[in-house]
Amino acid sequence: MSKSTPTLSDVAALAGVSTSAVSRTFTPGASASQETRRRVLAAAEQLSYRPNAVARTLSTRKSRMIAVVVSYLENQFYPSVIQALAQQLQAHGYHLLLFISDDHTSKDNDTDALLLDILQYQVDGIVLASTTLSSGLAARCHAAGIPVVLFNRTANVADVSTVTSDNYQGGKQAARLLLEGGARRISYIAGLEDSSTSQQREAGMLAELEAQGTILYQRASGEYQLESAAQATRKLFDTSSNDRPDAVFVGNDHMAFAVMDVLRNELGLRIPQDVQVVGFDDVPQASWGGYQLSTIAQDATAMILATVTTLLDQITSPPPTSPRHVVTPITVIKRATTH
Amino acid sequence: MSKSTPTLSDVAALAGVSTSAVSRTFTPGASASQETRRRVLAAAEQLSYRPNAVARTLSTRKSRMIAVVVSYLENQFYPSVIQALAQQLQAHGYHLLLFISDDHTSKDNDTDALLLDILQYQVDGIVLASTTLSSGLAARCHAAGIPVVLFNRTANVADVSTVTSDNYQGGKQAARLLLEGGARRISYIAGLEDSSTSQQREAGMLAELEAQGTILYQRASGEYQLESAAQATRKLFDTSSNDRPDAVFVGNDHMAFAVMDVLRNELGLRIPQDVQVVGFDDVPQASWGGYQLSTIAQDATAMILATVTTLLDQITSPPPTSPRHVVTPITVIKRATTH
DNA sequence: GTGAAAGCGCTAACAG
DNA sequence: CTGTTAGCGCTTTCAC
Numbered sequence A, B: 001m002s003k004s005t006p007t008l009s010d011v012a013a014l015a016g017v018s019t020s021a022v023s024r025t026f027t028p029g030a031s032a033s034q035e036t037r038r039r040v041l042a043a044a045e046q047l048s049y050r051p052n053a054v055a056r057t058l059s060t061r062k063s064r065m066i067a068v069v070v071s072y073l074e075n076q077f078y079p080s081v082i083q084a085l086a087q088q089l090q091a092h093g094y095h096l097l098l099f100i101s102d103d104h105t106s107k108d109n110d111t112d113a114l115l116l117d118i119l120q121y122q123v124d125g126i127v128l129a130s131t132t133l134s135s136g137l138a139a140r141c142h143a144a145g146i147p148v149v150l151f152n153r154t155a156n157v158a159d160v161s162t163v164t165s166d167n168y169q170g171g172k173q174a175a176r177l178l179l180e181g182g183a184r185r186i187s188y189i190a191g192l193e194d195s196s197t198s199q200q201r202e203a204g205m206l207a208e209l210e211a212q213g214t215i216l217y218q219r220a221s222g223e224y225q226l227e228s229a230a231q232a233t234r235k236l237f238d239t240s241s242n243d244r245p246d247a248v249f250v251g252n253d254h255m256a257f258a259v260m261d262v263l264r265n266e267l268g269l270r271i272p273q274d275v276q277v278v279g280f281d282d283v284p285q286a287s288w289g290g291y292q293l294s295t296i297a298q299d300a301t302a303m304i305l306a307t308v309t310t311l312l313d314q315i316t317s318p319p320p321t322s323p324r325h326v327v328t329p330i331t332v333i334k335r336a337t338t339h
Numbered sequence C: 001g002t003g004a005a006a007g008c009g010c011t012a013a014c015a016g
Numbered sequence D: 001c002t003g004t005t006a007g008c009g010c011t012t013t014c015a016c
Helices: A008-015 A019-025 A034-047 A053-060 A077-091 A108-120 A137-143 A167-180 A196-211 A226-237 A253-266 A300-316 B008-015 B019-025 B034-047 B053-060 B077-091 B108-120 B137-143 B167-180 B196-211 B226-237 B253-266 B300-316
Strands: A065-070 A095-100 A125-129 A148-151 A161-165 A186-190 A218-221 A247-250 A276-281 A294-298 A325-328 A330-333 B065-070 B095-100 B125-129 B148-151 B161-165 B186-190 B218-221 B247-250 B276-281 B294-298 B325-328 B330-333
Touching: A008 A019, A008 A034, A019 A034, A053 B053, A065 A077, A065 A108, A077 A095, A077 A125, A077 A300, A077 B077, A077 B095, A095 A108, A095 B077, A108 A137, A125 A300, A148 A300, A161 A167, A161 A196, A161 A300, A167 A186, A167 A196, A167 A247, A167 A276, A167 A294, A167 A330, A186 A196, A186 A226, A218 A226, A226 A247, A226 A253, A247 A253, A253 A276, A300 A325, B008 B019, B008 B034, B019 B034, B065 B077, B065 B108, B077 B095, B077 B125, B077 B300, B095 B108, B108 B137, B125 B300, B148 B300, B161 B167, B161 B196, B161 B300, B167 B186, B167 B196, B167 B247, B167 B276, B167 B294, B167 B330, B186 B196, B186 B226, B218 B226, B226 B247, B226 B253, B247 B253, B253 B276, B300 B325
Parallel strands: A065 A095, A065 A125, A125 A148, A148 A161, A161 A325, A186 A218, A186 A247, A247 A276, A276 A294, B065 B095, B065 B125, B125 B148, B148 B161, B161 B325, B186 B218, B186 B247, B247 B276, B276 B294
Antiparallel strands: A095 B095, A294 A330, B294 B330
């Protein structure tokens, strides 16, 4: 008969010590003599023993798992984030439990169910990078005493940490860039209407326009989706050339690519001669030859770093911990879609 | 003092039943009377009780977690895969533990360490979508009795399941497409040299070329990276116009975009007039206006479905289970980069 | 520094 | 159908 995977006590038996001795040699700052440690290690090696993380979790109530919930991976911004997040967490000995919660197709209820699911796994923390938020979320996690950080979004609940970039400032800069390029009829293609991110970007743009004595020419929602963004573009530009926008600020790069495609290929417009375009995020593709998109760059590295440290601090320091709200600076990247 | 999260026995006490009764009402196909069930549910509701998945795992030895290891998320093929995988697994009540193992920067050792890490978490299965493979991997997981499926790659070990598309056929079709377009000097830009996928695609192309009485004009490796692919392109095309390739088959779409960029923007060549290009994967961006890349499409949906069912079958049916090797068909997508 | 023993929260025989 | 009783594998007081 094949014996199953070796356990702590198997090692203890082989090494001729107690289970606690074994446990101690596997616990970083524990007291164990050289000799004991040596024998335990030898025995463990011989059995090719691996500690059972689940049992450990049950006992310590620390799983070293972080739940990350995102809504969609089509937008390359999120894969980049996830990759960096996974790597940094791995470096700290944490693992990433990934949840996809499709904002477009799922109801609030589903998200709630997801959350409950997550909590069952005793994750040490949650980073919420999905656009929309379950209303009761913060409360529930707070009640469960589990640290949460909202990534790239904010919420009206005060006691949960957030990490965002300066979307408002970004909106202002986008407007300024377009204005400097001579734009006179500036439109905005929004993301999901209830996304704080999209709202802030729009607010910033509006403020800058007003400051410069102009107003927004038109707006439409692209809902963070390619097809919706394309539709929004058609709608905005379905008019005579004198009336149509001569510049468009798009809620994120992802949508901006779709916007550019219909502008150029369907409508036969030249960018930036006929219409200037600026996006937001600076995803990798923005710099590709096919688009050369002018955009407002988010400092993803800084955002992720802030997220990880905030989370880890929250995890290690005893509650109550006060929520942190870090906002990272943006930078404008001028490429070929603006003058 | 605040009581910590309620447990099974809290519920049992409140409901006035045994812990097993509670456990049973939370176990799908278990025997419990209407009355008991009702009371338990009421008590659970009142305490807002949530079963502890970790304790359950320790007891049942089933975690309902699947580890997914990928090497990079820059290539949009993988985010798409992960998203679909996560959704399908979630639908089956499984969760996705994500590991990033950078093929380019990490040594074999690191991957091994990663694997060990994964095993500690008692995952029910592993899908390996990273390019390179730890040599001892299959053995180790097999020993641990944990199902593995290799996604989009194969290995020389026989007893582990694989899901790939028909890369060989894809290579042939790519060659045929280029040849039909009138290409006479066809080059190949490979992925990582030790990637089975890249090898098979190349082999298929070579076979087709030979069948049609030609040979490969040149080759270079793009290592699945943008910058390397760009370099490879420069190298291949650094010659007089009579000698340079008039067509290039690129190991995947991801690299193909970089190839197109240097062809067009650095070298001033027209696609497809001066050089035809075909990629592999049919990632979302391939159909975008900026590229309109002709490519060999992988049926990601079929691949993922096969992966999930293979894994789940392996998990539910008692060992030993025989490995499955499913290969899904490819289809050629003709867009604007070929004649 | 070390071992004994009592859990962590849940499931799974096994009697009844 | 229900309760009792052992564990699952590891950590952690608490004496020694």
